[in-house]
Amino acid sequence: MDKFFVLKNGDFNTFLNKISLEYEVFFPVKKGRQRFFKKFKDSTAQAIVGEVRPFEPLKAFFSRAREWVAENFSGDAPPANHKPYAIVGVKACDLKGFLIQDFVFKNKDYNDPFYIRNRDKNLIIGSDCTCAIDVCFCLALGIQPYPERDFDLNLSTIPGGYIVQVGTNKGEALINQNASLFGEATAAHLKARDDQRTQTVLAVKDNINKYQIPTQDKFKGIIERNFNGKIWEEESRTCVECGACTNICPTCHCFFLYDQKDEKQMARMRVWDSCMIKDYARVAGGGNPRKKLWMRLRNRFEKKFDFFPKLNNVYACTGCGRCVIACPAKIDIRKVLRRLVNNA
Ligand code: SF4
Ligand code: SF4
Secondary structure, eight states: OOOEEEEEHHHHHHHHHHHTTTSEEEEEEEETTEEEEEEOOSSOSOOOOSSSOOSSOGGGGTSOSEEEEEETTOOOOOOOOSOOEEEEEEOHHHHHHHHHHHHHHBSSSOBOHHHHHHHHHOEEEEEOOSSOOTTOOGGGGTOOSSOOSSOSEEEEEETTEEEEEEOSHHHHHHHHHTGGGEEEOOHHHHHHHHHHHHHHHHHHHHHHHHTTOOOGGGOTTHHHHHTTSTHHHHHHTTOOOOOHHHHTOSSOOOEEEEEEEOSSOEEEEEEEOOTTSGGGGOOTTSOOTTOSHHHHHHHHHHIIIIIHHHHHSSOSOOOOOHHHHHOTTOOOHHHHHHHHHHTO
């Protein structure tokens, strides 16, 4: 939708207060050098709407790291104990993760009731990145550092406030309900937005040039060509099997179910799982098709750069760079991709 409005800085928290009547609102704040989603409670906390993606991936709102999925084996989902979420300041790299998460949890064969409950009722307010950190490489995956789809509203930082772009009818209804807070967006406002976008694009391009990160047009066949290469053993040597790379990734989605009981009741829990962990693929009887670490690293890259593009025409990486920061072994996806493309 090409509908744009202007929201002044001074009206931003008023808008969040209005939204919070209907939604549980989360917005990005800064702690040290990192950004985190924080629950919006009052009008004093400082939102970081621009800058780059928060530390935690967006998926954490939709399939929780640990959640209760059935009680007393009734098959009934425990009721939601919160208002629908409104997540403010969502970046394009996290929105792209929906292409994978939706494919897994909301498809013609399977509809996950917990995921859908959160996903369908929520409000997504995206925002443009206004800079790049060293690990950002979204452009290599064909993603601009500003949202182009999958948002209800999007905020672009301009001097004195934000340009608000409408993405859905739900977003437009919110603007209409709070019309006194929104002004008309002029050509000068849109130019300020475009100038900022150009600067951010240049910052991401600098990263791509600096680290010689290959772009997705070179990814076709990289796994097949390197399937039996030494790269997997060499790159996995320092891996400590912590699972941080998959937990922090906005596209990874594997989970594990287990049962728990106390004196009164039983509960079925779901927790995030990681294909990097040895027992992930172990089956009854002890057989394991991916016993070695290098096999698991290869599997992780195969899923992202071979399996999902073949299945759903999308690479399961958004260039967010979180796994580069999270990996204690310094296994760097940018370097692995470079080696895969160069057959090195
Ligand atoms: S693989 Fe790494 S860079 Fe790609 S989306 Fe996942 S965390 Fe981000
Ligand atoms: S974060 Fe690094 S060390 Fe941990 S499992 Fe992933 S690749 Fe291995």
